[in-house]
Amino acid sequence: MDDAATLQRFETGAALRAACRAGIWDRPTSGLAQGFQQGNIVILPRALADDFLRYCTRNPKPAPILGVSEPGDPSLPTLGADIDIRTDVPRYRVFRDGEPAEILTDLNALWRDDFVTFVLGCSFSFETALLRAAIPVRHIEAGRNVPMYKTNIETQSAGPFGGPMVVSMRPFTPADAIRAIVLSSYLPQAHGAPVHLGDPSAIGIADIATPDFGEAPDIHEGDVPVFWACGVTPQSAIRHARPPIAITHEPGHMLVTDLRADIG
Known part of the structure; x- marks a missing residue:
């Protein structure tokens, strides 16, 4: 994060979406628009939408549903009056036959009438509660993207969709870890309480210093990693699933909605 002026500039989801739409902001969104829910996005052809919906309902911890669009409609009126999913995410990741193919800052050239958008809850949404409780969030302090790791925890499959769970990690002192666990549990739409803490190898992470997504963690002596x-x-x-085409956000680059993420 650059400075307090950046935080103030993007105090709302609408302000951040406008900056993305104008091509002004293409960076991670952690720490921005504090108090507003952020969302992961998945865009699929309509023929795969039912299977993916079932996948989400079977795996509510990693894929809590905030909203689903009508086919071909880039708006999501239940999440924000002016949202255009084609332009309002800082960076998009395009998959072709299941493999990442390109990163874009808008989807205007790729948009299709059969695309269905899913918006899923994001752990960035509970970071506001941690910051307000004076719990340090190290990746925000360091101006980095949150570290994310593939695990050996298998999700429940639906149709062609399946595979391992990915986790985000935040290191805390033991006392702060307890408070972070309690606060995050109040926001199930932002993944709720963690799935693991402590030894990363217990969930299949060989090297905590080398995440699969995001940036390297800032871990202090005595910290407890919480996942x-x-x-x-x-x-x-x-x-x-290896669909011919699918679109997501680039990890850490979220859609920021107008839904509140306040606790209490």
Whole structure:
């Protein structure tokens, strides 16, 4: 994060979406528009939408549903009056036959009348509660993207979608870890309580210093690593399903909605 002026500039989801739409902002969204829910996105052809919906309902920890669009409609009026999913995410990741093919800052040239958009809850949404409780969030302090890891925790499959869970990690002192766990549990639409804490090898992470997505963690001596289910998990499911085309957010680059993410 650059400075307090950046935070103030993007105090709302609408302000951040406008900056994305204008091509002004193409960076991660952690710490921005505090108090507003952020969302992971998955865009699929209509023929795969029912299977993916079932995948999400079977895996609510990594894929809590915030909203689903009508086929071909780029708006999501239940999440924000002016949302245009083709332009309002900082960066998009395009998959072809299940493999990442390109990164874009808008989808205008790719948009199709059969695309269905899913918006899934994001752990960035509970970071406001941590910051307000004076709990340090290290990746925000360091101006980095949150570290994310593939695990050995298998999700429940639906149709062609399946594969391992991805988690995000935040390191805390033991006392702050307890408070972070309690606060995050109040926001199930932002993944809720963590799925693991402590030894990363217990969930299949060989090297915590080298995440699969995001940036390297800032871990202090005595810290406890805490792992939350992550909305990048559906990207693993897309690799498993290998659809001809699918679109997601670039990890860490979220759609920021107008829904509130306040606790209490």
